[in-house]
Amino acid sequence: xxxxxxxxxxxxxxxxxxxxxxxxxxxxxxxxxxxxxxxxxxxxxxxxxxxxxxxxxxxxxxxxxxxxxxxxxxxxxxxxxxxxxxxxxxxxxxxxxxxxxxxxxxxxxxxxxxxxxxxxxxxxxxxxxxxxxxxxxxxxxxxxxxxxxxxxxxxxxxxxxxxxxxxxxxxxxxxxxxxxxxxxxxxxxxxxxxxxxxxxxxxxxxxxxxxxxxxxxxxxxxxxxxxxxxxxxxxxxxxxxxxxxxxxxxxxxxxxxxxxxxxxxxxxxxxxxxxxxxxxxxxxxxxxxxxxxxxxxxxxxxxxxxxxxxxxxxxxxxxxxxxxxxxxxxxxxxxxxxxxxxxxxxxxxxxxxxxxxxxxxxxxxxxxxxxxxxxxxxxxxxxxxxxxxxxxxxxxxxxxxxxxxxxxxxxxxxxxxxxxxxxxxxxxxxxxxxxxxxxxxxxxxxxxxxxxxxxxxxxxxxxxxxxxxxxxxxx
Numbered sequence: 001x002x003x004x005x006x007x008x009x010x011x012x013x014x015x016x017x018x019x020x021x022x023x024x025x026x027x028x029x030x031x032x033x034x035x036x037x038x039x040x041x042x043x044x045x046x047x048x049x050x051x052x053x054x055x056x057x058x059x060x061x062x063x064x065x066x067x068x069x070x071x072x073x074x075x076x077x078x079x080x081x082x083x084x085x086x087x088x089x090x091x092x093x094x095x096x097x098x099x100x101x102x103x104x105x106x107x108x109x110x111x112x113x114x115x116x117x118x119x120x121x122x123x124x125x126x127x128x129x130x131x132x133x134x135x136x137x138x139x140x141x142x143x144x145x146x147x148x149x150x151x152x153x154x155x156x157x158x159x160x161x162x163x164x165x166x167x168x169x170x171x172x173x174x175x176x177x178x179x180x181x182x183x184x185x186x187x188x189x190x191x192x193x194x195x196x197x198x199x200x201x202x203x204x205x206x207x208x209x210x211x212x213x214x215x216x217x218x219x220x221x222x223x224x225x226x227x228x229x230x231x232x233x234x235x236x237x238x239x240x241x242x243x244x245x246x247x248x249x250x251x252x253x254x255x256x257x258x259x260x261x262x263x264x265x266x267x268x269x270x271x272x273x274x275x276x277x278x279x280x281x282x283x284x285x286x287x288x289x290x291x292x293x294x295x296x297x298x299x300x301x302x303x304x305x306x307x308x309x310x311x312x313x314x315x316x317x318x319x320x321x322x323x324x325x326x327x328x329x330x331x332x333x334x335x336x337x338x339x340x341x342x343x344x345x346x347x348x349x350x351x352x353x354x355x356x357x358x359x360x361x362x363x364x365x366x367x368x369x370x371x372x373x374x375x376x377x378x379x380x381x382x383x384x385x386x387x388x389x390x391x392x393x394x395x396x397x398x399x400x401x402x403x404x405x406x407x408x409x410x411x412x413x414x415x416x417x418x419x420x421x422x423x424x425x426x427x428x429x430x431x432x433x434x435x436x437x438x439x440x441x442x443x444x445x446x447x448x449x450x451x452x453x454x455x456x457x458x459x460x461x462x463x464x465x466x467x468x469x470x471x472x473x474x475x
Contacts, residue, residue, distance in 0.1 A: 028154075029390075030056040032054070034156065036146075036147040041166070043134065049127040051149065052123075053123040055394070057153070058121055059394055062123070081111055085127075089127055090106055096143070099144075102131040105130065117391055138202075158178060158190050160175065171195075251415060252414060252416040253419045255415070256417075257423075275374075280425045283420070283424055287378045287382040287416065290382030291381075291385055294383055296409065298390050299393035301314075321380075327463055381420075392409060
């Protein structure tokens with residue numbers, strides 16, 4: 001009984017923490033992270049290229065590695081893939097000594113699949129190259145190193161230049177800040193693809209002194225590993241499944257309450273259109289539905305398209321579409337607000353109906369909410385799916401638990417909907433409370449001006465998001 005409670009509690013933590021991309025990779029579950037190490041001695045320059053593929057690219061690349069398509073990578077498949085891929089990457093590793101390009105040859109290669117989040121694996125590819133040199137004691141030279149592998153993929157990038165029997169003078173790293181891609185510094189991002197160092201030979205043995213093949217990091221044993229164990233288990237108990245469902249709902253709830261997800265835009269829309277509680281509920285549900293559908297579509301594409309799908313390109317494109325929809329909705333709201341404002345000035349009244357009593361009413365007829373704009377804004381709010389939810393779905397597909405994965409993703413979306421509906425209703429209640437408690441010409445004037453102000457804010461935020469998305473696509 002105690003063992004079951006511990007396992008179930010671990011499962012809950014697994015689901016709740018599965019969305020944290022910082023657990024292993026600082027740039028998310030779809031990053032490819034790089035370490036290029038150059039080690040200089042009197043007789044050789046040893047180059048070590050490490051690539052740490054996060055869950056989504058590893059999932060896609062595994063379908064290339066797994067030559068017999070049996071769902072598992074054996075030693076021969078890993079060795080064959082590592083040899084071929086390290087040979088391909090040799091042309092993307094550029095090292096110069098005294099401005100002369102070196103021609104290193106591949107010496108060692110390895111591929112290790114490591115348990116990651118949500119039942120998926122990460123991949124660690126290691127390539128060691130070497131080039132023979134002849135440096136004399138007292139000689140000075142320069143070393144230039146560049147990592148040109150996967151130039152369009154996002155991820156941590158570091159270049160480290162070290163030596164034995166030499167003095168290294170450089171602004172670059174001489175030791176790995178990520179401990180060879182095994183421990184990424186919290187809160188830091190690194191995108192260094194090249195480095196230069198001044199080298200002075202002081203003596204010592206002429207041996208290569210390279211690092212050789214390093215041990216892979218230990219398998220991820222935290223909550224994400226427990227989630228993978230849950231999905232892979234032969235049988236799933238009802239108690240564990242129920243707790244997983246509650247945890248997935250809670251994860252979606254927390255995810256929606258985190259910064260972003262259009263809560264500010266939703267508030268501006270509800271204030272600007274004088275939306276009702278029903279409109280708030282519909283908007284929150286639309287965001288959750290669009291997010292859930294987006295997770296399912298992107299997960300399906302990642303599964304079907306193998307290595308041709310690049311999430312770091314797909315996400316900026318989805319962000320561009322989302323921001324464009326927001327701008328369009330804001331422009332439409334601005335046009336409606338301007339039309340109503342002109343009608344109000346013509347009749348000295350802030351209502352759409354055409355009469356004028358010469359005094360302020362104690363009530364306010366809300367503007368009719370456009371269901372098209374409501375749906376469009378809901379679509380834009382959930383169009384960019386959570387990468388962690390995609391990982392959860394892919395993990396379930398990978399382990400043959402498609403139904404469980406779909407169920408947990410649905411509950412994740414339901415948790416999002418609950419949070420967003422609550423936020424929207426709170427905004428509407430606060431607005432109506434303020435209208436009831438405050439009165440006078442100044443308040444009436446503010447009420448007339450809120451719609452154009454709110455719609456203008458939607459346009460501005462949409463344009464800012466559009467600019468960020470375009471820059472992300474070109475990065």
